[in-house]
Amino acid sequence: MLYSTTDLLHLxxxxxRQLLDNTVPFWFPxxxxxxYGGYLLMREANGTLLDDDKAVWIQGRAAWxxxxxxxxxxxxxxxxxxxxYGIDFLxxxxxxxxxxMFFHMARNGxxxxxxxxxxxxxxTVIAAAAYAQATxxxxxxxxxxxxxxxxxxxxxxxxxxxxxxxxxxxxxxxGVPMIMLNTAQQLRATIGDERCDAYIDQWISEIxxxxxxxxxxxxxxxxxxxxxxxxxxxxxTLNPGHAIxxxxxxxxxxRHRGNDERLTALGCKMLDYMWERGWxxxYGGxxxxxxxxxxxxxxxxxxxxxxxPHNEAIIATLLAYLMTGNEKYAxxxxxxxxYAYSHFHDTENGEWxxxxxxxxxxxxTAKGNLFKGPFHLPRQEWYCLQILQEHLExxxxxxxxxxGSSL
Amino acid sequence: MLYSTTDLLHLxxxxxRQLLDNTVPFWFPxxxxxxYGGYLLMREANGTLLDDDKAVWIQGRAAWxxxxxxxxxxxxxxxxxxxxYGIDFLxxxxxxxxxxMFFHMARNGxxxxxxxxxxxxxxTVIAAAAYAQATxxxxxxxxxxxxxxxxxxxxxxxxxxxxxxxxxxxxxxxGVPMIMLNTAQQLRATIGDERCDAYIDQWISEIxxxxxxxxxxxxxxxxxxxxxxxxxxxxxTLNPGHAIxxxxxxxxxxRHRGNDERLTALGCKMLDYMWERGWxxxYGGxxxxxxxxxxxxxxxxxxxxxxxPHNEAIIATLLAYLMTGNEKYAxxxxxxxxYAYSHFHDTENGEWxxxxxxxxxxxxTAKGNLFKGPFHLPRQEWYCLQILQEHLExxxxxxxxxxGSSL
Numbered sequence: 108m109l110y111s112t113t114d115l116l117h118l119x120x121x122x123x124r125q126l127l128d129n130t131v132p133f134w135f136p137x138x139x140x141x142x143y144g145g146y147l148l149m150r151e152a153n154g155t156l157l158d159d160d161k162a163v164w165i166q167g168r169a170a171w172x173x174x175x176x177x178x179x180x181x182x183x184x185x186x187x188x189x190x191x192y193g194i195d196f197l198x199x200x201x202x203x204x205x206x207x208m209f210f211h212m213a214r215n216g217x218x219x220x221x222x223x224x225x226x227x228x229x230x231t232v233i234a235a236a237a238y239a240q241a242t243x244x245x246x247x248x249x250x251x252x253x254x255x256x257x258x259x260x261x262x263x264x265x266x267x268x269x270x271x272x273x274x275x276x277x278x279x280x281x282g283v284p285m286i287m288l289n290t291a292q293q294l295r296a297t298i299g300d301e302r303c304d305a306y307i308d309q310w311i312s313e314i315x316x317x318x319x320x321x322x323x324x325x326x327x328x329x330x331x332x333x334x335x336x337x338x339x340x341x342x343x344t345l346n347p348g349h350a351i352x353x354x355x356x357x358x359x360x361x362r363h364r365g366n367d368e369r370l371t372a373l374g375c376k377m378l379d380y381m382w383e384r385g386w387x388x389x390y391g392g393x394x395x396x397x398x399x400x401x402x403x404x405x406x407x408x409x410x411x412x413x414x415x416p417h418n419e420a421i422i423a424t425l426l427a428y429l430m431t432g433n434e435k436y437a438x439x440x441x442x443x444x445x446y447a448y449s450h451f452h453d454t455e456n457g458e459w460x461x462x463x464x465x466x467x468x469x470x471x472t473a474k475g476n477l478f479k480g481p482f483h484l485p486r487q488e489w490y491c492l493q494i495l496q497e498h499l500e501x502x503x504x505x506x507x508x509x510x511g512s513s514l
Numbered sequence: 515m516l517y518s519t520t521d522l523l524h525l526x527x528x529x530x531r532q533l534l535d536n537t538v539p540f541w542f543p544x545x546x547x548x549x550y551g552g553y554l555l556m557r558e559a560n561g562t563l564l565d566d567d568k569a570v571w572i573q574g575r576a577a578w579x580x581x582x583x584x585x586x587x588x589x590x591x592x593x594x595x596x597x598x599y600g601i602d603f604l605x606x607x608x609x610x611x612x613x614x615m616f617f618h619m620a621r622n623g624x625x626x627x628x629x630x631x632x633x634x635x636x637x638t639v640i641a642a643a644a645y646a647q648a649t650x651x652x653x654x655x656x657x658x659x660x661x662x663x664x665x666x667x668x669x670x671x672x673x674x675x676x677x678x679x680x681x682x683x684x685x686x687x688x689g690v691p692m693i694m695l696n697t698a699q700q701l702r703a704t705i706g707d708e709r710c711d712a713y714i715d716q717w718i719s720e721i722x723x724x725x726x727x728x729x730x731x732x733x734x735x736x737x738x739x740x741x742x743x744x745x746x747x748x749x750x751t752l753n754p755g756h757a758i759x760x761x762x763x764x765x766x767x768x769r770h771r772g773n774d775e776r777l778t779a780l781g782c783k784m785l786d787y788m789w790e791r792g793w794x795x796x797y798g799g800x801x802x803x804x805x806x807x808x809x810x811x812x813x814x815x816x817x818x819x820x821x822x823p824h825n826e827a828i829i830a831t832l833l834a835y836l837m838t839g840n841e842k843y844a845x846x847x848x849x850x851x852x853y854a855y856s857h858f859h860d861t862e863n864g865e866w867x868x869x870x871x872x873x874x875x876x877x878x879t880a881k882g883n884l885f886k887g888p889f890h891l892p893r894q895e896w897y898c899l900q901i902l903q904e905h906l907e908x909x910x911x912x913x914x915x916x917x918g919s920s921l
Contacts, residue, residue, distance in 0.1 A: 149747065157809055158746050158747045159746075160746055213682055213683065217682040217683075218680045218682055219680060219682050219683055220679050220680065221680070272626060272627050273624075273627065275624040276620065339566075339567055340556065340565045340567070340883065340884075402558065403558060403564065403878050403879050403880035405878075405880070405884065406878075407818060407868065407869035407878045408814060408815035408818065408877070409877075409878060410877060413814070461814065464871055464873075465871065466871075470814055470815070470816075470817060470872075471810050471811065471814045471816060472810050476747065476812045477747075477812065
């Protein structure tokens, strides 16, 4: 057995220690903006502030993290107060007059940029839902549910949001069903929402029907409306880390439904396909983009190693291993865990670097920017801690039951 | 003397050979789309078609190149016919009903994407102007002039084009005055336009006043409307290759005006400042982005080496050397020329790779995509050939005159 119970205990302790003694303290309390609300998260390697702007996605994700730690790890009042800074900033400043949210704000809450997506909204939903659970506030729960309803409308009404493209070559992306699936899972786990289960089924079915290609062992990122491959540069571009994130959202659903076999198999094969295509056999780590037919990818930085696909792969491989006992997943987990903690982790200042060259050297040293902040890494450490904890407890109970029955 | 007359002769022959025996034949005639017009330019390293979509910028640039070769290098009827494919496609398919141009087209001329910039228009202006010169067509010249007038309006009317940003943090970029300066120079050189000289003065003055910072020896990419530095990630981001391109547009203007001293000094100092900031002393080559205060740049691929900044730097250093005789520029020219031709040039298939890792290894092997095609490299080889040719002819005339007067 690749991972003994002692190994899993050590892993659990490792993730807890990293989360609570390294990752979270890098960001908090220093990032709370007590003057304007929200968080100051664009930081250099050593924590020095690089920019006092605020990325709305990351404001929501940080408020989600703090609320979730409060709900599941420890009733630390600093985290609850910390979550409040984010929630206030989001509610007070980040909505435009048309009800849509901005993307990029000045420190004082003035908007800099609005985009054509609704991910600011989905991250605000999970933040507000977790915060509503933490505080027991009904009005916050209503706010989260109403905003989720808004997201449902954006997701299901073509043309409601302005499009980057003309109608010449219609396409569907895996991003929307994936993010909606995870948002609904979070909503269900925190304040409950009776709409969630049916929607989750629908989004998983959308992913399975249109994006998962068994014949070529691949999870597509973008396809034509009927699921066929768009044989142009953009249509051929795969994002292995993103598909692996989708794989663990589905494995999580399978686990929530008592290890549902069909969903477990679906999540595992998505992981299998994209590990095969994404893992760099020469230097280790996960490539950012690949071409479905192994042609050159247009994005010149396609072979870089970003932090977040490694967070998603650490979760997916560990979850697949704990659910199936298949040693392949333990081997992959060890591989990606060791690669990631030895290449991305900043042993001097804590937290991870975000961007490595293909060969594993650091390409850019900032810890936070418009797209990176306290989310993928702490979520990974928190999630792995949770599933290992539950796995070990169940094992102990089984052992105790066996011991009891053998008395 | 770093470059003897023999060296300059060899350089001239080298650029001519590369242009006519290597770069141009990589693209043409195989890229002419005789069925739909325009060019099929998105190609792999060996020339295999990667995608039959058409990038409007590159369609215009390729038509400019073919017309310009016809006008200045040789009356090759294939080039004239080739230019026609691009001009036809641009005129027949690439304009939207509001008079603005698209950015990305399907092969058959259906639009895929329109963007908030007017660079499709400026590249169409230079293509049409060069083609009008080649054919003597008055209606084509009128078309070029009218579209240039449209560009003038876009450039000078804030709010006429939709903006990516809110009005919270107004900014001006060096891109518009630079591209307009070069467009006007092309217009003047081909079909003439009496508006050009005054506008050129205005854009050079805009660049000098707002973007060139002597106190910190820097050319900014983006500044506040009053020219002050916007101390946020985007505002601090420098693009050395772009500023060096701006430097040679200004040196070109100085040369056009009989080696105007003030403009020569301006162009040279822009080159000095950005060579200092952009040249990678460890691995060679020009970094893509730098931070004005040497902080981490947000773009993770900031330390990659792209083909086109090297084309611009080869032109700028050679032009500065020929105009000033300052050996520093010959040294820099040799440095960047040798780096570029030994790292970017694909000795097997011809043309250049576009994208190297910082350490000089190839990151992506495609020769053409939405942003790369037959432009920067052939323009560099063509321009260097022209200025070396003129320099050597003048030298010969001077020698003959001297020999004559000493008889």
